[in-house]
Amino acid sequence: xxxxxxxxxxxxxxxxxxxxxxxxxxxxxxxxxxxxxxxxxxxxxxxxxxxxxxxxxxxxxxxxxxxxxxxxxxxxxxxxxxxxxxxxxxxxxxxxxxxxxxxxxxxxxxxxxxxxxxxxxxxxxxxxxxxxxxxxxxxxxxxxxxxxxx
Amino acid sequence: xxxxxxxxxxxxxxxxxxxxxxxxxxxxxxxxx
Numbered sequence: 789x790x791x792x793x794x795x796x797x798x799x800x801x802x803x804x805x806x807x808x809x810x811x812x813x814x815x816x817x818x819x820x821x822x823x824x825x826x827x828x829x830x831x832x833x834x835x836x837x838x839x840x841x842x843x844x845x846x847x848x849x850x851x852x853x854x855x856x857x858x859x860x861x862x863x864x865x866x867x868x869x870x871x872x873x874x875x876x877x878x879x880x881x882x883x884x885x886x887x888x889x890x891x892x893x894x895x896x897x898x899x900x901x902x903x904x905x906x907x908x909x910x911x912x913x914x915x916x917x918x919x920x921x922x923x924x925x926x927x928x929x930x931x932x933x934x935x936x937x938x
Numbered sequence: 939x940x941x942x943x944x945x946x947x948x949x950x951x952x953x954x955x956x957x958x959x960x961x962x963x964x965x966x967x968x969x970x971x
Binding site (some may be wrong): 789790794795799800803804806807808809810811812813814816819820823825828829830831832833834835836837838841857860861864 | 942947948
């Protein structure tokens, strides 16, 4: 990450504008134990209170890091039940990074946010149909499988 | 924007900035090798 992803100009710009970055060694006391870090690189997205909402372990390319960070941002808003804000971030992610590894989970979460904010269950079914069409092998397609019956 | 990420090293300071700037915190646990 330090050699490839973090020096990338788009990554620098995104991080500068959208998150507060903190970097600590894998054996940092007390943070490594507090966050139960067992392998690196481990990237953890926290809300303003320090609560974890999203984590990745392993290398991410510049093209994968930015959508992963957007997903983390959306998951914070989802967990705080600010579904409208989460939907804006998810739409941004899916528009800019439709082929990223984060995209299938973003589609799943978009469907759930849509349902939670409107009570329209068809949005869950649409999420499944989109996943089945564009990401048939994704674990998120499998997780959305029951929604096909709506 | 600079030519490198400006990492914080203290979580309390990062969280304080997060509240002021209304942004999430990205914490990178790395192996300095």
